[in-house]
Amino acid sequence: MISSLITWSLKNRYIVLAMAGALLIWGFINVQKNPIDAIPDLSENQVIVFTEWMGRSPQIIEDQVTYPLVSNLQGIPNVKNVRATSMFGMSFVYVIFEDNTDIYWARTRVLERLNYAQRLLPEGITPTLGPDGTGVGHVFWYTLDAKQMDLGEQRALQDWYIKLALQTVPGVAEVSSFGGFEKQYQLVLDPVKLQFYNVSLMDVMNKVKAANNDVGGRKFEMSDMAYIIRGLGYIKSKEDLESTAVGNYNGIPVRVKDIGTVQMGGDLRLGIFDENGQGEVVGGIVVMRYGENADKVITAIKAKMKEVEKGLPNGVTFKTGYDRSELIEAAISNVKNKLIEEMAVVAVIVIIFLFHWRSALSIIIQIPITIAVSFILLNAIDLSSNIMSLTGIALAIGVIVDNGIIMSENAYRHLAEYQQQQSEKS
Template sequence: MVAKIIELSLKNRYIVLLIATGLFVWGYFSVKENPIDAIPDLSENQVIVFTEWMGRSPQVMEDQITYPLVSNLQGIPKIKNIRAVSMFGMSFVYVIFDDNVDIYWARTRVLERLNYAQRLLPQGITPALGPDGTGVGHVFWYHLDAPKMDLGEQRALQDWYVKFALQTVSGVAEVASFGGFEKQYQLVVDPLKLQYYNISLMDVMSKVRANNNDVGGSKFEMSDMAYIIRGLGYVKNKEDIEKISLGNFNGIPVRVKDIGQVQMGGDQRLGIFDMDGKGEVVGGIVVMRYGENADKVIKNVKEKIKEVEKGLPAGVTIKASYDRSTLIEAAINNIKGKIIEEIVMVAVIVLIFLFHWRSALSIIIQIPVTISISFILLNAFGLSSNIMSLTGIALAIGVIVDNGIIMSENAYRNLSTWQNTHKPSKAKDNE
């Protein structure tokens, strides 16, 4: 069988060269299309359901949030396992699907079941799906270099400007903020004044919430002109909260400033982000979407950061804290270097021992053609290029070269044997 294939290839050498050229061109475009990452994604095919109910104990979260969700999510088809974690004020449910399930089909089915499970949860509690990223999706970390701004201002700049801009980059599933203080209006209530004015704490909460809102009216026409009527009620500063009316006492309105004090402060923090031991910083984590090209996503994020920096205040810049593209480029440069080393070594060895440049050329051509075919197979099986796959290709180059050298040497040996056995017979025929 092998002899017939060799014979057929020798008789149709141009067809073989045409097929090899076609595979090389196909593989060249496959290299560009194949997702490139440094770390292989070995995480499970999962959908995360996150529910927040601040102030509740882990036991309450388990009984009223986690258990109802887990019980109702078990009926989804193609589920391998369901895991859940309940902690202070938060609940996480991990729905593990079979490996061959499309992630977006899985997210749709989980969302359908959550719409049904919503009625079993406490009023006002809405579970949400986590980002469509994987456990190795944290491809880029950055922080703000703003020495003249406090941590609260930096966090506001990150949450309301930088984060929204980077979320528009193709391939980005989420930009998670870290560090700094989240600004909030804090109302410090005096319980003695509440008792004196006969106002409950729930009344204060409901009144403040109701007065932080815009209301729409109708349309008023006068002199062939139409005017839109609306009420502006959003809180813009702490003085607006202080003037909110909570009720009346002996015909005199009671305002928020009469029962407490309004101040600006930061939300409670569970940790800090320190940069190289030089102090706290504020920044974000770019989470890559499932199945995207990490190298391409990082390049797009860097280009977007250059645009975002134009709109930052004077003296504020964005610096990278963790950049996976350096590891990706190192892996790519490693296999490029190995290919060049193998080509040079093959050319030298074949030329020294065989003194035949065509033999060296035939072996050298095998290297790029074989590598390009490997990327065709990677795309066919839905696998990405990473350290493991690129290392395997680099190791396989040695096998490819060894086979080429052995086959060339074997061909030379058989040709030499054939020539030595046929030359005397030709000489006798000539006589």
Template structure:
């Protein structure tokens, strides 16, 4: 088979050169379109189910939320195992699928199962799936440099402006906010006053829920003009909350401010984000969507940040604290430099030892063609160009050159033997020798 292939190549040199040129051109295109990342994604094929039930202890979360979810999700097809973690007010369930399962197929199966287990959970508890990212999806971390702005205002800018803008970038799965205070109205109930007026905490909660709502009316026409009638009932200030009547005693309303104190404060936190020991900071984490090009997404996010900066309050700017793009550039630059140096060194050694330019060219030309063809295979198997795959290509250059040298030496040996045989026949006067 090999002999026939060699014979065919020798008889059709133009076709072989044309095929090699086509492979090289397609390889160059594959290099330009290859996904670039610093490290390979070796994370498990998983779907995360997050459930919040604030104010409950880890044991209650484990018994009433985590256990029902785990037992129901274990029966999904192509699932290897299910892991779970319960903490204060939150439950995390990790559904690990087989490696060859499409991640979006897996998310669909989990979503179907979640829609059917709502009755197994406490009232008001709704599980949700995590972002369609991976364990190495954190590609960019940033904080806000906002002198003179308190942490609550910074977090509001992050949650209601920056987050929504950056999430629109193609390839971004989620912008996870961290740090600062999430502003909220807090009602601090005095138990003595509550007992005096013979009220309960549930009475106060029902009052707030019932009065923080809007109701629609109907369309009213007057003078050929249509008006939409509705009631505006959303609470907009601490004074409005304090003025809500919980009940009426002897024709006198008992208001929330009579039994509680209403104030604006931040949501309870389980930790803080400190930046270089300089104090607390507010920022976000850019999570890469599964299967996207990390290098391209990082560049698009940075371009979007420049656009978003124009709408930030005066003096507020981005401070990038972790950028995988720099690691990608350094890794690719290092590997590229190594490849070029190896190609130059190998070319010099081959020319010096063979001392025959045609043989040297035939060997050296295999290096760029083989490297270009390697990227075709990488793209075909959806493998990113990272430090591991590029290092493997660099190490394989020696094997590529060895193959060419062995073939050249073998050809020279057979040609020399053939020339010697022809010389002997000529000396003997064989007239049929050509």
């Protein structure tokens, strides 16, 4: 079989060269398509369900939120395990699927089951799905360099401008904000005044919530003109909130400023984000989707950040905290350098010892073709390349070269012996 294949190849050299060229081109195309990352993704195939019910203890969260969700999510097809954790005001449920399950099919089935489980939860509580990213999906971190802005203004800029723009980049599952203060209106109520005006805390909460809203009316026609009537009630300043009526005392409206004060402040924080011991900063974490090319996603993120930077206030710039593309480019550069080094060493050794440039050329051609075929196989079995696989390819180059040198030297020796025998006969 092997001898027949060798004989056929020798008789059809141009066909073999054409096939080698086609493999090289096909492999080059697959190199461009193959997703590349710095580290292999060994995380489980999971869907995260997050539920928030602020102010409740972990035991209440466990009994009224986590347990109903876990008991209903266990019957989904291809589920390997369901894990959950309850903490103050929050519940996390991790649905682990079989490795061969499509992640977006899994997310759809979990969402269908959540629609059924919704009726078992307390009123007003809605579970949500986590981002469609893996445990190693944090590919890029950035911070804001804005010395002239306070942390609250930086966080508002991050949440309402930068984050929304970066989430439009293809391959990005989520941009998570961190650091700073989330601005909020804070009502500081006087319990003595609440008792005097006979107003409860629930009355204040419901009235303030109802007042912060626009209401629709009807169309009013007058003098061949139609007017749309609506009530504008969204709060735009502290004064609007202070003027909100929350009760009635002897026919006189009781406003928020009559029972307390309103101030601008930050939401409760459980930690801070410090950069190199130089103070607090505000920034974001870019999470990549399943199966995306990390290098292309990071390149697109950097291009988008240049566009976003044009709309930032004067003196505000981006600072990179973590960039995985540096590791990816280093791994690619290592493989390229090894290719060049191996080709140069092979050419020098074969030419010095065999004095035959065609033998050196045949060995050099084997290296890129073999690597190209390896990427064809990676795409065929739906595997991404990373530092581990690229390092393996770099190490395998030596085996390819050794095999080529041995075969060329062996063929060269047999040809020399054959020519010597023919000369002796003549």
